[in-house]
Amino acid sequence: MIVGTAGHVDHGKTALIQQLTGIDTDRLKEEKARGLTIEPGFAYPEMAGGVELGFVDVPGHARFLHHMLAGSAGVDTVLLVVAADDGIMPQTVEHLQILSLLGLDRGLVALTKIDRVDAIRRRQVREEIAALLSDTPLAGAPIVEASSHSGEGVEALRDRLWTLAATQRATPAQGHFRLAVDRVFTKSGTGLVVTGTAFAGDVSRNDEVRLVPAGLKARVRGLRRQHRDSERAQQGDRVALNLAGPGISREAIQRGDWIVAEALETPLLRRLDVQLHLLEGVPAVKHWAPIHVHLGVSRLSGRLSLLEGQRLAPGANMLGQLVLDEPVHACLGDRFVIRDPGGRLTLGGGVVLDGDPPRRGQRRPERLAWLSALTECAAAGPPFDLDPPLRQALERRPDGFDLVAMARNANADAAEMTARIEALGGRVVTAQGQRRAFSQEALAALQARLLDTLAANHEREPSMLGTERGRLARQTMPELPEPVCRELLAALVERGALSAHGPFVALPEHRAALSEADEALWQRLEPFIDAASFQPPRVRDLAIAADLDEALIRSALTACARLGRLYQVRRDHFYLAETVTEMAAILQALEQQHGRIRAAAFRDRIGTGRKLAIHILEFFDRVGYTRRIGDEREIRQAGMWQ
Ligand SMILES: Nc1nc2c(ncn2[C@@H]2O[C@H](COP(=O)(O)OP(=O)(O)OP(=O)(O)O)[C@@H](O)[C@H]2O)c(=O)[nH]1
16 A cells, blocks of 8 residues: 655645654755655555555645655555644645545545644644545545644554555556656666556566667566565555666656556657546636646646637536647556646646547547547546447447557557457457457458459459559558558458459459450560560560560550569569569578578579669569568568469
8 A cells, every 4th residue: 555645835744654654754955954845755664464555755835746746646545634733725725636636535634733733723624624525535534633743643543544554455466567757766786776656567577678758678677666675566566676778777767757568668649638627716728728747757748639629617527638748658547637837726637548549530529439438437447347438449430440559558458358359249350460450340341342442443454463452452441551451351362252363362253354466475475584584684675586666565564464474573674473473482481591581692592683683672572572671671471472
């Protein structure tokens, strides 16, 4: 259990934690000199019987509110401190509002400095506190009187907290590991250490993790939880990680960054779709207002885009989008607080719904309906029941949806999510690390559209052998990722609904034909092309060799290429289909032998000049058989020429 203090400056938070735990959480020299907390401080008292309890002591001064917000990230229990002499003060109210916005609903109130007041005053302040709590998630929380000076009531408060910690059921770790970094330092002999609260999942020594936003990979060399060496830590724990790896240094990471499991690595997010709530008593906020956003441990600047109107009224809720100046990491259900750009006023906050909003159509009814479904899902709290939004997506998205991005957003496992989709009657197409989910009807409709497009192509281009797969994909559904389209086409070929001819596909009944004149030319030209296998004569050389007109040859060979007898590897340079198949096999063998394909190795194998070898490799890239990576290539579609 991690208890976070809250309350107005000088109400006795630090003194109380010291009384309760014997630990002084004010570490900084300046804090000591000024008698003021600036940075969050931590205390982990020794507990008997495996009970775990940690304290985060936050500053009360209004100027350090961003530190209070950072300290409150990851806290699960609140200790609201109110001094009996002052009573409720501005930061008592503001901290309480922030804790509500962060979704904290468990905790108690310590009425401190009771040595300074009489019984009547104590009762009066207790009543004021009860009234203040009444319409917050902490309504009805116990109010315990204590004095850090006389010690009165401290034992009773400790008993309450210790019992609460002992009876709290440990939440099982869910999802992939995420940790919000609140401190970064280097320790001689150890190296880089980051500390923070684990928001989800678990981490073990020697795990590989990612730094966000730096994107660097790191190994967990050492691990401490709640200030003790450990092999493993999990959701809810205060964790210190000793990280190592290429590029891992003090400069690569700072407070507010995240350490996440590989599976959560995202292209960095700058726009987050959210459910917003504006506090009562603050000015209304207009669309595109500049704001400060506190998310996890970070403070970011940006704009507030309203998705359901031009103005958000005090006390109201609305769907919106945070458009941030810097990239962030966030998942469904993360809470955030918004403040005015001057950082003086807490305006409201909300819940992250979708970290990957579409560029267009953000206010379309189906998009808003999707966000509303996610709002309900997030409101019910983790573990999230994703079935209702998934069901909705299956019903309403004829082009399917990206299941990997959706799983990442919900910090769920993509394989488990695939099983959920299948249980809901949907289908998932998997290709090259992508997973796209469709309803059965949507999938059938898409396949029918592919066949229709192909039929139209055949009618328009009767002499063509078929349509190149990539082109068919772009023609039919440009918004779908190409690997997914190719996978759909492969399934149709498998079922016999399509026939495959190298990179082309055609309806099985389609028969392309050559004109008689072209057929006659082909008979004359084929021997010339065949004789020179890897280096066939170009159109001009054929014209000389066969004593024919160049334009005639070009048109006949183009017609033959449409039929799949030849491939135009570059302008005016045609190769027999068999030769292309042979070269494809050579590439495959080279890849098997060397891991990657180098142009020089290919040139040596086919015995041509370097320039021609490169032209041929570029042809294979173009048709999607190979992919170029720097100076090398790898096979993308091994089955294309089999
Ligand atoms: N008389 C009396 N004084 C107290 C009590 N608790 C704290 N104080 C005094 O109040 C002052 C502020 O106490 P802190 O514990 O630093 O207050 P704080 O809430 O942690 O302050 P910030 O963290 O800066 O917001 C100090 O001078 C304490 O000695 C108490 O129970 N009785």
